[in-house]
Amino acid sequence: MPEANSKTECFVGVDLGGTKILAGVFDGQLNCIGRNKMSTKADRGAEAVIERIARCVQDAVDECDLNLKQVRGIGIGAPGAIDPESGKVVFAPNLQWKDVALKKQLEKHLDIPVFLENDCAGAMLGVYETELQAKPKYVVGIFLGTGIGGGIVIDGKLYTGFNGSAGEIGHMVIELEGPKCNCGNRGCFEAIASRTAIFRQIHNAIKDGQKTLLTEMLGNDLNDLRSGDLRKAIRKGDNFVKKIVEEVAHHTGIAVANLINIFNPEVVILGGGVIDALQDEMMPIIIDTAKNTAMSGTIKGIQIMASKLGDNAGITGGAVLAKKQTK
Amino acid sequence: MPEANSKTECFVGVDLGGTKILAGVFDGQLNCIGRNKMSTKADRGAEAVIERIARCVQDAVDECDLNLKQVRGIGIGAPGAIDPESGKVVFAPNLQWKDVALKKQLEKHLDIPVFLENDCAGAMLGVYETELQAKPKYVVGIFLGTGIGGGIVIDGKLYTGFNGSAGEIGHMVIELEGPKCNCGNRGCFEAIASRTAIFRQIHNAIKDGQKTLLTEMLGNDLNDLRSGDLRKAIRKGDNFVKKIVEEVAHHTGIAVANLINIFNPEVVILGGGVIDALQDEMMPIIIDTAKNTAMSGTIKGIQIMASKLGDNAGITGGAVLAKKQTK
Numbered sequence: 001m002p003e004a005n006s007k008t009e010c011f012v013g014v015d016l017g018g019t020k021i022l023a024g025v026f027d028g029q030l031n032c033i034g035r036n037k038m039s040t041k042a043d044r045g046a047e048a049v050i051e052r053i054a055r056c057v058q059d060a061v062d063e064c065d066l067n068l069k070q071v072r073g074i075g076i077g078a079p080g081a082i083d084p085e086s087g088k089v090v091f092a093p094n095l096q097w098k099d100v101a102l103k104k105q106l107e108k109h110l111d112i113p114v115f116l117e118n119d120c121a122g123a124m125l126g127v128y129e130t131e132l133q134a135k136p137k138y139v140v141g142i143f144l145g146t147g148i149g150g151g152i153v154i155d156g157k158l159y160t161g162f163n164g165s166a167g168e169i170g171h172m173v174i175e176l177e178g179p180k181c182n183c184g185n186r187g188c189f190e191a192i193a194s195r196t197a198i199f200r201q202i203h204n205a206i207k208d209g210q211k212t213l214l215t216e217m218l219g220n221d222l223n224d225l226r227s228g229d230l231r232k233a234i235r236k237g238d239n240f241v242k243k244i245v246e247e248v249a250h251h252t253g254i255a256v257a258n259l260i261n262i263f264n265p266e267v268v269i270l271g272g273g274v275i276d277a278l279q280d281e282m283m284p285i286i287i288d289t290a291k292n293t294a295m296s297g298t299i300k301g302i303q304i305m306a307s308k309l310g311d312n313a314g315i316t317g318g319a320v321l322a323k324k325q326t327k
Numbered sequence: 328m329p330e331a332n333s334k335t336e337c338f339v340g341v342d343l344g345g346t347k348i349l350a351g352v353f354d355g356q357l358n359c360i361g362r363n364k365m366s367t368k369a370d371r372g373a374e375a376v377i378e379r380i381a382r383c384v385q386d387a388v389d390e391c392d393l394n395l396k397q398v399r400g401i402g403i404g405a406p407g408a409i410d411p412e413s414g415k416v417v418f419a420p421n422l423q424w425k426d427v428a429l430k431k432q433l434e435k436h437l438d439i440p441v442f443l444e445n446d447c448a449g450a451m452l453g454v455y456e457t458e459l460q461a462k463p464k465y466v467v468g469i470f471l472g473t474g475i476g477g478g479i480v481i482d483g484k485l486y487t488g489f490n491g492s493a494g495e496i497g498h499m500v501i502e503l504e505g506p507k508c509n510c511g512n513r514g515c516f517e518a519i520a521s522r523t524a525i526f527r528q529i530h531n532a533i534k535d536g537q538k539t540l541l542t543e544m545l546g547n548d549l550n551d552l553r554s555g556d557l558r559k560a561i562r563k564g565d566n567f568v569k570k571i572v573e574e575v576a577h578h579t580g581i582a583v584a585n586l587i588n589i590f591n592p593e594v595v596i597l598g599g600g601v602i603d604a605l606q607d608e609m610m611p612i613i614i615d616t617a618k619n620t621a622m623s624g625t626i627k628g629i630q631i632m633a634s635k636l637g638d639n640a641g642i643t644g645g646a647v648l649a650k651k652q653t654k
Contacts, residue, residue: 081624091624138489150589154481161591162465165625168588173581173620176502176519185620192503254500261495262477262589264488293500293512297408297418298492 010066011326012057012112013126013318014076015119018042018094018146021053023060024315025071030130030323032312036060046100054109073113075321077122077314078102079147081165087116093182094147115325119314120167121158124151126317127269127307128158136266140259142169143272143313144252147182148190152263170194174255189255193248195227195274201244213238227277234281242281249282253289260294260302271307279306337393338653339384339439340453340645341403342446345369345421345473348380350387351642352398357457357650359639363387373427381436400440402648404449404641405429406474408492414443420509421474442652446641447494448485451478453644454596454634455485463593467586469496470599470640471579474509475517479590497521501582516582520575522554522601528571540565554604561608569608576609580616587621587629598634606633 010033015022018040025034038056040049053076061068080092087103089095103114117125124141128151132139141151148170152159160166170190171183178187179197191197203222206215213233218224233241256268268290275282287304294302309316337360342349345367352361365383367376380403388395407419414430416422430441444452451468459466468478475497479486487493497517498510505514506524518524530549533542540560545551560568583595595617602609614631621629636643 081622136489154486159481161625162463162593162629163591163625163627165622166589166591168591168622168625171588171622172499172585174500174503175514176505176578176581178503183622187502251503254503258499259589261498262493262586264490264493264495266489295408295492295495295498295510298488298490298495300490302489 008070009072010061010064010070011319011322012060012071012074013315013320013322014053014057014074015122015314015318016040016053016076016078016095017119018079021056022311022315023053023056024312024319025060025064025066026316026319028323030316030319032316034060034064035312035315036063040095042095046095046097047105049095050100050102050105050109053106057110068110068112071112073115073322073326074106074110075115075117075122075318075325076102076106077117077119077318079119081163082116082118083164084116087114089116113322113326115321117317117321118149118160118165118167120149120151121160122151122317122321123271123313124153124167124317125158125320126313126315127151127271127309128153129320130316131307131309132267132269138263138265139267139269140263140265141307142252142256142259142268142270144194144270144274145272146195148194148272150259169255169259172255172258174251174258189251193252193255198230198244198248198274199225202241205240210240212240214241227274231277231281245278245281246285249285250289252282253286254293256286256290256304257293260290260298264298264302266302268302268304269307270305271309271313273311275306276310335397336399337388337391337397338646338649339388339398339401340642340647340649341380341384341401342449342641342645343367343380343403343405343422344446345406348376348383349638349642350380350383351639351646352387352391352393353643353646353650355650357643357646359643361387361391362639362642363390367422369422373422373424374432376422377427377429377432377436380433384437395437395439398439400442400649400653401433401437402442402444402449402645402652403429403433404444404446404645406446408490409443409445411443411491414441416443440649440653442648444644444648445476445487445492445494447476448478448487449644449648450598450640451480451494451644452485452647453640453642454478454598454636455480456647457643458634458636459594459596465590465592466594466596467590467592468634469579469583469586469595469597471521471597471601472599473522475521475599477586496582496586499582499585501578501585516578520579520582525557525571525575525601526552529568532567537567539567541568554601558604558608572605572608573612576612577616579609580613581620583613583617583631584620587617587625591625591629593629595629595631596634597632598636598640600638602633603637
């Protein structure tokens with residue numbers, strides 16, 4: 001009974017975001033056997049959010065016809081600076097968290113070992129362990145979503161630096177005096193190429209009288225705008241949206257070149273909601289720009305590609321983390 | 328006779344630049360006991376340059392009352408992409424070299440083992456081994472001279488990446504559509520904050536009628552302008568030069584913050600001719616800007632400082648390399 005057997009031990013990965021909690025149940029071979037999604041409701045405070053994470057995990061496990069006793073470990077990626085040793089979220093601006101003992105409190109709720117990682121480092125771990133079969137020694141992962149984050153692999157291991165916060169590539173300034181970023185600086189990669197940055201540009205242009213299919217699809221306030229809507233508009237012939245997405249792809253390509261010049265990795269892998277939705281539109285431009293911009297010596301033999309894990313990178317990374325730690 | 332004893336074995340470090348060759352003789356404890364400088368004359372071709380390197384080394388050794396038989400090894404830092412295994416300079420635009428067998432040819436001239444490294448990686452090695460006594464695990468070195476290069480230490484070892492070309496931080500774009508760089512792109516850190524970039528700004532401003540003490544000191548064409556002249560002009564009250572240097576320091580601070588956000592190193596160390604000459608003017612601004620720009624989580628406990636090795640970083644690194652390799 002291989003199926004029943006593999007079901008007797010499972011791992012849960014959690015991707016904790018500013019707006020949603022995603023929990024995935026994985027078998028011992030790290031196949032995803034079920035997912036559950038819940039809104040974060042960060043405004044209710046850390047305790048309430050941790051209760052929601054616990055419920056989200058319970059529901060995901062239950063949905064797979066499993067019970068919590070079969071879960072050997074839970075790995076969580078949290079959006080911000082974390083301390084893996086103490087299991088604390090040191091600082092997570094999107095959650096308005098500071099020094100939250102996430103590991104300890106969630107273990108109290110569920111009575112299962114919990115392991116903590118930064119969300120993008122976690123996503124990198126998921127991509128590296130399940131998607132990059134050749135196990136390249138040096139990898140840079142770039143995740144474009146609401147914000148932009150990075151994950152770095154050096155010598156086949158996650159690289160997190162001196163304070164555990166390496167990989168904040170979203171706050172690499174690529175345009176001195178560029179658009180204002182949430183971090184307070186100007187011209188960060190995230191302020192230019194994240195979903196937030198794209199949507200801001202679109203909103204501003206509409207305010208200035210720009211016509212676009214997006215308003216026909218979603219109404220004038222674009223309340224429910226998602227990355228996928230941009231793809232739909234482009235495929236229907238919306239040149240305004242096309243131009244914005246192409247420019248963002250070009251700027252992302254320059255950021256990729258920066259990271260290639262600095263790290264000289266073997267593989268650059270791009271993921272996150274924006275890439276997931278706009279892969280066909282963006283990846284050719286990103287690859288072209290990066291190859292034309294990086295120093296000729298550094299680019300040789302380097303692969304630049306999109307992750308196939310999409311939204312599942314974070315939960316997969318959580319499961320990988322849990323599996324590694326409970327070995 | 329400890330002195331005679333230490334003199335019986337020595338190492339030579341060579342810093343091969345586009346305009347000058349610097350050779351240093353080091354005792355077994357890596358103290359510099361003599362230096363020699365020669366112009367490169369790159370336009371005469373690789374063979375002639377390699378002959379000049381050999382002469383520069385011979386003269387430096389002779390000047391120390393030593394002979395070549397006492398030199399256990401020679402370490403060279405070359406400005407470009409190198410292949411340490413084959414000892415070839417793969418590509419060095421400033422020398423107009425492509426696939427030059429520097430190690431082999433120089434060994435033929437001198438009959439001493441020769442070891443090759445990229446110039447900035449070599450300078451980083453020199454700084455790390457002789458200056459950073461605490462042996463931090465993660466270090467980023469930034470060298471501002473004619474161009475800008477970097478050296479990276481991870482886990483206490485020089486990090487050179489997949490093709491051996493990691494650390495090309497001078498070609499990190501920090502201003503989309505910024506000033507043109509020699510590499511063909513726009514807005515590279517090097518095109519904004521290298522000596523070349525500073526001098527270009529000064530020349531252009533003078534052409535536009537800007538008054539400065541520099542022309543009084545050096546004549547209208549500023550033919551012999553050096554970084555040290557900027558310091559002299561600033562100390563004599565030249566506000567135009569002061570403003571340019573302060574702006575360059577500010578932009579360098581932003582580049583430092585980028586590298587801190589990406590690498591989260593323990594130490595950032597700045598060196599090269601520009602920093603050597605303008606340390607007092609630039610370092611306070613670089614440190615302030617970097618601390619204000621980097622993410623609050625990443626900056627904690629990180630030291631940002633100037634190297635004391637100055638122009639000797641490259642030759643020291645060469646000697647370290649030679650000593651390590653001949654052990």
